[in-house]
Amino acid sequence: MRISTHQFQQQGIRAITDMEVKLSKTQLQIATGKRVLTPADDPGAAARILDLQQSIDVTRQFQRNGEAATANLNLEESALDSVTDLLQRIRELAVQAGTDTLNGHDRELIAKEVRQILDEMLGLANTVDAEGNYIFAGNKGHTKPFEQDQSGSFIYSGDQGQREVQIASRMQVSTGDNGFEVFKNIPESKEGGGKRDIFSTVYNYITSLEADDPDPNILKDIDLAMDNILVVYAKVGAGLNAIEKQKNVNEQYLLHVQEALSLVADLDYAEAVSRLNQQMLGLQAAQQVFVRVQGLSLFNYIK
Amino acid sequence: MGFSGGILNTGVSGLLAFQKSIATISHNITNVNTEGYTRQRVELSPLPAQSLNPGFIGSGVRADSIRRVYNEFLYNQVRTSTSANSYSQTYYSISANLDNLLGDSETGLASVLQGFYNAIQDVSNDPSSMAAREVMLSEASTLVDRFQYMNQFIADSRKEVNSRIEQEVTEINLLASSIAQLNEKISHTMAQGINNPPNDLLDQRDQLILKLSERVSITTVLQDDQSLNVFVGKGHELVQGASSGDLTVASNHYDGSQFEIAMEGGSTIITPFITGGSLGGLLDFRHDVLDETENALGRIAMGLAQTFNAQHRKGLDLNGELGDDFFTVPLPDVLPHVGNEVPLVNNEGSAYIQVTIEDAGSITTSDYRLSFEENNWTLSRLSDGTKVPMSGGTDGAPFVAEGLALVIEPGIAQDGDSFLIRPTRKASAKIDALFQDPAKIAAAGPLRVTESENNSGSASVTSIENVDPENSALFDDIVINFTDPITFTVNDETTPHTFNGKYIDIGNGWRLEITGTPKVGDQFTVSKNDGAVGDNRNSLLLAGLFNSKELLGGNAGYESAYGQMVAFVGNSTHQADINRHTRESLLNQAVDAKSEVSGVNLDEEAANLICYERAYQAAAQIIETSENLFQTLLNVVRR
Numbered sequence: 001m002r003i004s005t006h007q008f009q010q011q012g013i014r015a016i017t018d019m020e021v022k023l024s025k026t027q028l029q030i031a032t033g034k035r036v037l038t039p040a041d042d043p044g045a046a047a048r049i050l051d052l053q054q055s056i057d058v059t060r061q062f063q064r065n066g067e068a069a070t071a072n073l074n075l076e077e078s079a080l081d082s083v084t085d086l087l088q089r090i091r092e093l094a095v096q097a098g099t100d101t102l103n104g105h106d107r108e109l110i111a112k113e114v115r116q117i118l119d120e121m122l123g124l125a126n127t128v129d130a131e132g133n134y135i136f137a138g139n140k141g142h143t144k145p146f147e148q149d150q151s152g153s154f155i156y157s158g159d160q161g162q163r164e165v166q167i168a169s170r171m172q173v174s175t176g177d178n179g180f181e182v183f184k185n186i187p188e189s190k191e192g193g194g195k196r197d198i199f200s201t202v203y204n205y206i207t208s209l210e211a212d213d214p215d216p217n218i219l220k221d222i223d224l225a226m227d228n229i230l231v232v233y234a235k236v237g238a239g240l241n242a243i244e245k246q247k248n249v250n251e252q253y254l255l256h257v258q259e260a261l262s263l264v265a266d267l268d269y270a271e272a273v274s275r276l277n278q279q280m281l282g283l284q285a286a287q288q289v290f291v292r293v294q295g296l297s298l299f300n301y302i303k
Numbered sequence: 304m305g306f307s308g309g310i311l312n313t314g315v316s317g318l319l320a321f322q323k324s325i326a327t328i329s330h331n332i333t334n335v336n337t338e339g340y341t342r343q344r345v346e347l348s349p350l351p352a353q354s355l356n357p358g359f360i361g362s363g364v365r366a367d368s369i370r371r372v373y374n375e376f377l378y379n380q381v382r383t384s385t386s387a388n389s390y391s392q393t394y395y396s397i398s399a400n401l402d403n404l405l406g407d408s409e410t411g412l413a414s415v416l417q418g419f420y421n422a423i424q425d426v427s428n429d430p431s432s433m434a435a436r437e438v439m440l441s442e443a444s445t446l447v448d449r450f451q452y453m454n455q456f457i458a459d460s461r462k463e464v465n466s467r468i469e470q471e472v473t474e475i476n477l478l479a480s481s482i483a484q485l486n487e488k489i490s491h492t493m494a495q496g497i498n499n500p501p502n503d504l505l506d507q508r509d510q511l512i513l514k515l516s517e518r519v520s521i522t523t524v525l526q527d528d529q530s531l532n533v534f535v536g537k538g539h540e541l542v543q544g545a546s547s548g549d550l551t552v553a554s555n556h557y558d559g560s561q562f563e564i565a566m567e568g569g570s571t572i573i574t575p576f577i578t579g580g581s582l583g584g585l586l587d588f589r590h591d592v593l594d595e596t597e598n599a600l601g602r603i604a605m606g607l608a609q610t611f612n613a614q615h616r617k618g619l620d621l622n623g624e625l626g627d628d629f630f631t632v633p634l635p636d637v638l639p640h641v642g643n644e645v646p647l648v649n650n651e652g653s654a655y656i657q658v659t660i661e662d663a664g665s666i667t668t669s670d671y672r673l674s675f676e677e678n679n680w681t682l683s684r685l686s687d688g689t690k691v692p693m694s695g696g697t698d699g700a701p702f703v704a705e706g707l708a709l710v711i712e713p714g715i716a717q718d719g720d721s722f723l724i725r726p727t728r729k730a731s732a733k734i735d736a737l738f739q740d741p742a743k744i745a746a747a748g749p750l751r752v753t754e755s756e757n758n759s760g761s762a763s764v765t766s767i768e769n770v771d772p773e774n775s776a777l778f779d780d781i782v783i784n785f786t787d788p789i790t791f792t793v794n795d796e797t798t799p800h801t802f803n804g805k806y807i808d809i810g811n812g813w814r815l816e817i818t819g820t821p822k823v824g825d826q827f828t829v830s831k832n833d834g835a836v837g838d839n840r841n842s843l844l845l846a847g848l849f850n851s852k853e854l855l856g857g858n859a860g861y862e863s864a865y866g867q868m869v870a871f872v873g874n875s876t877h878q879a880d881i882n883r884h885t886r887e888s889l890l891n892q893a894v895d896a897k898s899e900v901s902g903v904n905l906d907e908e909a910a911n912l913i914c915y916e917r918a919y920q921a922a923a924q925i926i927e928t929s930e931n932l933f934q935t936l937l938n939v940v941r942r
Contacts, residue, residue, distance in 0.1 A: 004902020
């Protein structure tokens with residue numbers, strides 16, 4: 001076995017440069033905090049990192065969608081609250097108007113108040129959100145849903161659609177309810193009657209009051225309207241609930257995915273620093289050995 | 304010859320031989336760091352002996368020849384390892400550029416795809432918001448910009464590969480001609496004296512061969528006159544004796560912008576036979592990684608454009624119109640072979656062969672060759688050389704294969720004509736967003752279903768799906784009257800239709816889904832969804848495309864298709880990195896093994912120097928002794 005002087009030197013240099021390459025990678029890992037610097041470092045992990053990052057981004061978007069829906073539903077809830085209060089007030093007035101001791105003048109006063117309430121209710125049915133969209137117009141957000149025409153009929157100009165948003169990959173929630181469902185599609189109390197909107201019911205009642213002949217069915221009709229609104233109200237509450245629950249689920253999921261991502265993508269600093277130390281020690285040793293060994297030569301002794 | 308004269312001559316022969324040895328040792332020492340130098344040794348042998356009574360007496364030493372300490376097997380190992388190593392280094396370093404591009408979240412596709420998705424979701428949250436729509440358009444334009452940027456990066460890599468191929472070919476030709484010149488010198492020298500090899504010329508030639516091996520894999524055959532013939536590819540002669548052939552860079556016969564390696568003035572293309580070396584690395588990188596990656600990226604662009612457009616066309620925009628195409632759908636490239644009898648475009652200026660995308664999900668990343676032989680068209684998939692059988696191909700019955708539809712004008716092609724079809728190669732460069740008007744985003748569903756307020760059954764509308772946006776009756780007002788729970792009539796007609804309990808499809812391009820049971824007299828009205836500014840049904844479906852698996856044969860969505868592409872480049876680079884390390888250490892081992900035999904060791908030379916110096920001194924002593932003997936004799940005579 002022999003070794004050439006050049007080879008001897010080259011091997012020493014090789015050991016040093018190899019060590020330097022490893023050191024530089026460790027250095028870069030520590031500087032960036034990333035375990036996988038390019039896909040080639042760990043191709044499987046690189047694809048998984050993309051997947052996990054996408055899951056995080058999509059879930060965050062779902063949270064945003066949930067917030068948007070919550071804002072809409074809250075607005076609807078408060079509008080429905082007010083409508084219920086107003087219906088309650090009409091009911092009280094109707095009870096009052098039904099007593100025999102009242103005269104025509106008293107009924108006219110009541111009619112006046114009920115008319116005012118009707119206007120308020122109509123206003124609530126035409127509620128707009130922060131962006132100026134009518135919340136009870138179904139999908140026709142730019143169309144004023146309820147108006148009274150010349151003949152006194154109440155016209156619904158919205159549609160029967162309702163927007164949904166995605167709050168999980170397989171879950172969509174309604175962002176509200178259209179005016180048809182809330183105010184219009186209400187059965188009449190009288191036998192064999194069809195369906196009627198709440199405004200016509202109240203409007204007709206006002207007419208009967210003004211004629212000093214209050215409609216005896218009004219209490220039942222108001223109750224039916226309130227029942228209908230309660231059903232919608234419950235739906236809104238259920239929707240808000242579902243969003244809140246999903247929000248928590250999404251948050252848990254985010255935590256879980258972020259942890260998984262960190263596990264795949266992030267550097268284990270303790271391990272990396274100890275690796276760095278080891279590599280630095282190795283490099284120092286290789287350098288020292290190189291300098292000392294290269295000084296050896298038989299020519300040193302030939303005088 | 305006299306006795307003392309014999310001693311003198313013996314001494315002198317020693318002096319001469321040892322002088323040569325010391326000169327050779329000096330040569331070794333001074334070349335200790337010379338690349339490719341092989342240590343030399345003087346071969347000594349005794350001079351013929353004289354037959355004297357009582358026996359043979361030798362007459363000294365002779366330096367027979369000076370030879371390299373050389374092992375051909377070890378040298379060949381170095382040569383082949385050099386090619387393999389240089390191949391892997393080149394392949395790796397150029398792959399790593401691409402790998403870095405994809406690894407950086409700032410430059411990859413993932414973040415912009417996600418941005419586009421989020422913007423679509425935000426439009427879904429508030430479809431009437433112009434701001435949200437503007438954001439969606441700007442995210443779409445960011446997305447196509449990123450496609451184009453990545454394509455540009457790949458195009459730049461292609462340019463770099465081309466210019467490096469040119470450099471390599473120039474270098475290879477220079478080296479080949481130098482080797483030919485050395486061949487001439489060596490065979491000339493050898494012809495003069497067979498026992499005296501021109502060691503340093505041989506070293507020089509070996510070194511040039513190694514340099515050539517760095518660039519491309521070669522095979523060599525040693526000739527009787529000691530000249531070396533060199534072959535590349537499949538026995539293509541690069542050096543023959545004192546003459547060298549010429550590699551040239553030629554244009555691909557289909558794609559003039561792609562460089563190929565050719566011989567004999569460009570007439571014979573030998574690219575597929577080139578292996579090893581940096582040239583082999585460049586060619587394989589181009590074929591294995593660059594083409595594949597550009598095709599894969601293009602496939603995503605094409606698939607995204609097509610599936611997104613298809614859904615967008617089903618929606619209704621704020622102007623109450625069905626959606627336009629959102630992106631341009633890039634068409635496959637069809638490249639005619641140089642010298643085809645038929646041009647790509649016929650006399651009327653319409654395309655002779657038209658290739659369109661039939662099904663974005665079935666498109667592969669392979670290129671295809673369409674060729675006309677013996678009156679038949681054949682289609683070959685180039686990734687594995689498989690022939691895809693083919694019939695039809697006319698306007699009425701386009702040939703459909705691998706997601707492509709090919710329409711070929713009959714009766715014009717000549718035997719031997721061929722075309723290269725690249726379904727997705729340039730798609731990522733060509734994809735573009737088509738409009739700037741946010742009102743044209745078709746976020747709404749196209750149809751509205753209104754149930755009559757007098758409906759008494761439990762039936763309610765679940766959804767209405769636009770199955771054919773091209774249907775001319777799509778927006779016709781339709782009233783569906785239920786005559787009993789399983790029968791309905793349409794508008795004023797009396798023809799009864801059967802209700803299957805779930806779907807209603809009367810052939811107007813939509814399908815209505817109903818849940819619950821209708822009662823006699825229940826009515827549902829289908830009409831155009833005018834004014835539905837708050838409707839997001841179609842934008843939800845657009846967002847849903849990101850999670851559906853419509854690409855890659857129904858196995859991937861947009862993002863996972865990109866993930867696969869990243870993993871592919873990552874894997875290729877990772878594999879190249881492993882190969883690079885393996886081959887580097889194999890090369891080091893081979894160099895070490897050769898060096899063990901042929902390299903100069905200074906300590907050894909020092910010892911030999913001492914040894915021959917002593918021998919020289921001793922031989923000089925012989926001469927002095929011979930002189931003394933002679934003087935002794937003279938003194939005797941003088942007395």
